[in-house]
Every structure is written in C-alpha cells, then in structure tokens.
Amino acid sequence: MALETVTLEHLPASHKVYVALFRDVKNAAFLHQQLLARNPEFEYAFIDASVIADAYRRYGISPSTKDLIVVKVTFPGEDGAEPLTQDQIWEHLKNNVEGEAVSITDEQISIATDVPKVRKYYKLNGLKWLDDIQDEKVKQKEMESLVIGAMALRGV
Numbered sequence: 001m002a003l004e005t006v007t008l009e010h011l012p013a014s015h016k017v018y019v020a021l022f023r024d025v026k027n028a029a030f031l032h033q034q035l036l037a038r039n040p041e042f043e044y045a046f047i048d049a050s051v052i053a054d055a056y057r058r059y060g061i062s063p064s065t066k067d068l069i070v071v072k073v074t075f076p077g078e079d080g081a082e083p084l085t086q087d088q089i090w091e092h093l094k095n096n097v098e099g100e101a102v103s104i105t106d107e108q109i110s111i112a113t114d115v116p117k118v119r120k121y122y123k124l125n126g127l128k129w130l131d132d133i134q135d136e137k138v139k140q141k142e143m144e145s146l147v148i149g150a151m152a153l154r155g156v
Contacts, residue, residue: 002101003090015075018089021108022068022099029063031097041092059121067112068099110140118143122150 006017025031034041061068070093074083084092093101102108119125124146133139 001086001090002103003086003093004104005086012075015073016083016086018072018074018086019104020070020090020093021102021104021112022070022093022097023066023102023108023112025066025068025097025099027096027098028061028065028068031068032061032063032065034096035061068097069104069109069112070097115143118147122147 003020
C-alpha cells in the first residue's frame, strides 16, 4: 500500500493524517471536477474559503495534473462516528485515481515538483543570492526554507 500515515505531534491521537503520491495521473480532469462539485467523497483539499478560487488555480488539481499528492485527515465525527480507516481510504484512492502510486519520498517529491511554478507562486524569482548558489542541494534547501516561511506567514 502506498498510502502512508504521517504523525504530527501537535494533533490529537484521534486525528490521523494519510498521504499518497501518484505519478502519471490520467484522470485529473475527473478528479478536478469532483473537487469543484464538492463531492463529499473527494474531500481531500483544505483551503481557506476567502481565497479558494486562487488556491484551486495555483495549488489545486487541474485537468492537466500529472503528479498528485493526496492528503486525507481523519477524525471522529461529532456524533461519535468512527473515521474512515487507512484501508478504506486506500481502496477509494485505488478505485478513483488512475495513476502510479509511488512511495512519498524526498526524491519522488523532487521529481514531481514544478520548480518554475514554485518560484513564481512564492515570489522567489529575481533573488540574485538564490540564483548564485551553485550547489543544487543547497539551493533546494534554501528554497524549501523560503517556501515554508511564506506558507507560515500566509496563515498569520
């Protein structure tokens, strides 16, 4: 199974975070339409409603998406209902995402990352000091730090 559990220490034990990476997705248009139609079986995106259109355009799935990271957070319902299990989520993904499920590693994420888009959306273009870094691993780490900082600031 390529659906992995991520442990986040600040979440209660009753909340589970599951992550999967799909490459060469063939039915992105269908998945995109399910999210836009707000199909409750496809609730895999958590986006601030005040910027939802921009967020979908920039960060969400589009009809041309080829690489897809899926994140599902589960927790007990207010009525005490049990959350979906890892097996149930995986079964849903296998039945609905037409793509190759791969382990979600730094290497796979790096391969799937559209660096020019990341630089554009996080306003990293034109940073001479970043462009001057010759070591690609060092440059990638610096970009990661800048993106994480920008994400944190957007939530403030």
